[in-house]
Amino acid sequence: MGKRSRTKTRTRLATPGEVGPRQPCPCGSGRRYKACHGAAGGGPAPYVGRPFEGLTSECDLVAMRDLVPAATAPLALQDSERQVVLCSVLPGAAPALVRDSGAIWLGLQVQHDFGDPARDLGAVLVRALDAETGVVGLTDPPGPGPRLQDLVLDEPWQVTVHDGFDFWVSDLDEVPEALQAAIEQANAAASPTRRLSGVGAAYWTDVGAKEHLRWVMPQPEDALLDALARLHAAGQDRLVPDGRLVGMFRAYGLLAPVWDLVPGTGAAALQEPAAAFAEALEQALADETPLTAQERSARSGLANRQVTIR
Known part of the structure; x- marks a missing residue:
């Protein structure tokens, strides 16, 4: 009896077109189906990739x-x-x-x-x-x-x-x-943190062994990656000497490029370079010419150094 019951269960779960309870939910939430829309009452609301879109801040x-x-x-x-x-x-x-x-x-x-x-x-x-x-x-x-x-x-x-x-x-x-x-x-x-003035959502932080600048940007991911790749290939992505763009976070549909900085840099030293970089980035975003081989290589490297938070 036990073996026949288990066989019937496996057959039921393998019905064509049916989502198994332990499979990812089709809504894209990242949860298993049984804990999402397969739960009693239909589960939580569908996952929203960019939930805060439309807010100025x-x-x-x-x-x-x-x-x-x-x-x-x-x-x-x-x-x-x-x-x-x-x-x-x-x-x-x-x-x-x-x-x-x-x-x-x-x-x-x-x-x-x-x-x-x-x-x-x-x-x-x-x-x-x-x-x-x-x-x-x-x-x-x-x-x-x-x-x-x-x-x-x-x-x-x-x-x-x-x-x-x-x-x-x-x-x-x-x-x-x-x-x-x-x-x-x-x-x-808590790591000491400062928000830069003059540019949007750029935050310097001191984590002890290093300092970082983490800058959340509103542009669509593909366009932003293209622009950052152009600047990297041209050597225009270093905000300060010995500071380098090392990757980026992805959170709630936005990218946040991250720069490594040597200890002692401080937030004040980033103010003018960040403003100049913002202007260069706008110019790169407006450039619609195809990426060069060097720029494509830079783009691939940046895309491979992304960490998804949410």
């Missing part, structure tokens, strides 16, 4: 979510005067905190992922607007509803990069001992 949002340890940016809502502050991360990776003042702190680095981070943020924000105080979050897929882009005014964000996580308690008169200990632990693990 899309690149800064991606940087704050995946590259910057401690940063905040005030958000203006479309239909409310409520104070909302977007935070790279909140204590315990909380999705949102409603403060005693009524201000809403909205966290980017969270533990849930239901396929569309912009929809998740929208759902958390809607719930926080109805809450009095405390932690607000999601335990189940939020379902249909507004995304972050539908709730906020599309204005350039004023991003503040903090030296640590003391901003978590900036509005408190007394800090609980456990929270202070969590802040000290988080501060010890």
Whole structure:
């Protein structure tokens, strides 16, 4: 009986056109089918490759979510005067905190992922607007509803990069001992980071043995790779002496080129070179001539040095 039952099961799972429960879900989420759209109720929302597209500060949002340890940016809502502050991360990776003042702190680095981070943020924000105080979050897929882009005014964000996580308690008169200990632990693990002025979403960071510049860029991947390859082949991609473009991250549909820098470079030394590079990049993006053999080789090398975060 047992053998016949197992045979029947294997035959059922091999039905032509049927997706097996342990196979990747066809929606592209990266989950197994049984944990995604094969789950009871149809699973989470379909995966969205570029969830924050349309926001003027899309690149800064991606940087704050995946590259910057401690940063905040005030958000203006479309239909409310409520104070909302977007935070790279909140204590315990909380999705949102409603403060005693009524201000809403909205966290980017969270533990849930239901396929569309912009929809998740929208759902958390809607719930926080109805809450009095405390932690607000999601335990189940939020379902249909507004995304972050539908709730906020599309204005350039004023991003503040903090030296640590003391901003978590900036509005408190007394800090609980456990929270202070969590802040000290988080501060010890955070790499010093600065946002360059004059260019968009470029962040210098000191990781100890090296310094890096990580620059989230909004251009489509193919066009950006072509332009970077042109600049690399022409020797125009070194921002400072002994600094070199070593690869790039891919996150939420955007590329973030990464430069290795020698210790002691600092953020200030990158300001003018970064502005000049931005101008050269625009010219390279406008170049529609076919890539040369040297440029094609450079492009292949850059494409092979990509690390996908999300």
